[in-house]
Amino acid sequence: MPYFLICTFLFGMSILSYSAKPIVVADSLFTNGQFFEAAIEYERQFYFASDLQTKSQCRFGKALCYKAMGDFKSSKKELLKVNIYGLNENNKKEFIYETALISYLDEDYLLCERTFLQLNFQEYDSIQQQNLLLIGTLNNIMLQKFEKSEELAKAFVKQHNQDSLFLEQQLNALHKLYSKRNLPRLKSEKAFDWINIAPGFGQIYVGKVGEGFMNIGLNLAAFSFGAFQFLNGYYFTGYFVGALSINKFYFGGRTRAKNLMLEVNNARLVDYNTKIKNQLVQLKP
């Protein structure tokens, strides 16, 4: 009899908890690693649910499924559809945390920065705090806010180290990495726009010296040919061959140089980002 009563009680409780959590199927699929099926299940619950709380939870759950599948774009899209008023305090906290992480992974650095403004750092457990500090550090590098990034990186190191000697070493290493000498040497867009007026100089400025000289040579050749023909009374030949070629070589070269500059800046930021990441990740347990 006591067994019977205990089991009846447990059964009743489980039934009650089951009905109180309509997204339990989706959750269990997610736990089993069946993320695509879980995403469908969350969507189904979203479709049939009538209350805002379940709907918001489902959207959030679906976003996490896409994140687990590595589809950060879809994940972000789902997160942006979540009605935050439908989430309880704990979920709201998780939602902000995931938005920061996913927007960083989707390379939407501005959204990541905006999300950081919404979060209350103290609400999170120590592991989440460390992750947030890491995301913030890396995100600020991509936004070229190195001072803010250094501040967060130091906070990350301090949270990890109790040993004062090791902490000192780590802080020094970081200080060195963030020193002006080691910061990524990004090409100034303002300076570039002026330099790029001269043909081929844009390429040389971003480090493609050979390409720059080739462009100068082509422009000079076209110009010389045109001018020579014109001066010798070959007006049509000079104008059409010289001017049309210059038009192509000059403007084509300028556009190419602009693309190169954006590529170079991005590559340098990514390189620096990796350096800092490697420095910080080695501290993680």
Next chain:
Amino acid sequence: MNRLTDTILKQMINNIRGFIVSTGWVLFSLLFLNEGHTQNYSIAEEIQFVNYLITTQQNKEALFLVNKYIDSTKYLLHRDTLLFLKGKLLYNQQQLLESSECFQKVLSHFSLKPALEILSSYELAYSNKVDEGILLLTTVQPSDDKALELLNFEKISFEILSGNTQNYKNYTLSRDTSFNQLSEGQKKLDDLVERYNQFNPKSPVVAGILSAIIPGSGKIYADKLGEGVTTLLGMSILAVIAIENYQKEGINNYKTIGFGSLFTVFYAANIYGSVFSIKVYRDEFKQSFNHALLFNMHIPIRNVYPELFR
């Protein structure tokens, strides 16, 4: 002593019985919970959900569920509905041949079967399988007057699509315009046929000769005004440069030879290009005509059977 043993035995039996009943109860509970995981929704609700996924363009998810349900025996009675949904999904994804295949698999007792066959034949036509589309139309058994009218309309359109304007005239004698949804389509069909009959295919020989006289004019004749003007300008520039060098340096100068040769090559290529542009002109007309015709074939299917596209 015996009484004590009896009491202990009775207690043991009671405990064992309680244990067995409780274990059974626990197993039943687990079974019930497990059923709850999979049987939360009725089949109608599952299908409604798939339809929702299709309309919200969550195609990958919808296709996953439809394929899963089609293979399941639980949905055997709803196979036609699922095939219809799969066809609709593939249709939305522009996979028309696969969609047509699904529609054709739907069994004849399905209420929308004639509509699906007509849509399927349209999909075949759109995929350049006009003959297969015509063949499919001959097997359609219209369920009512509405389907019969639509079927006739589609047959007429197919005749035009395959270039049989004579047969089209035969059909026009028997068609009935009692359905508003079709009368507009029939008017447009007449306009299209008139356009088809009035089409001037133009001569590639004329285009070639015109281009030989004035470079680019053959292209203008082939309705390619932009290309013609560009060719004329380019050729004029080359001619002016060649003449300029010839006048100042004579025929043996390298620039005269260079620009003169360039002009000659472009001149010959321009004549060939003009002849070829007539073929392009004809193909473009045919393509645009077929596109307009197919569009016109599609509208009545949507109007007569809106339930196919909801």
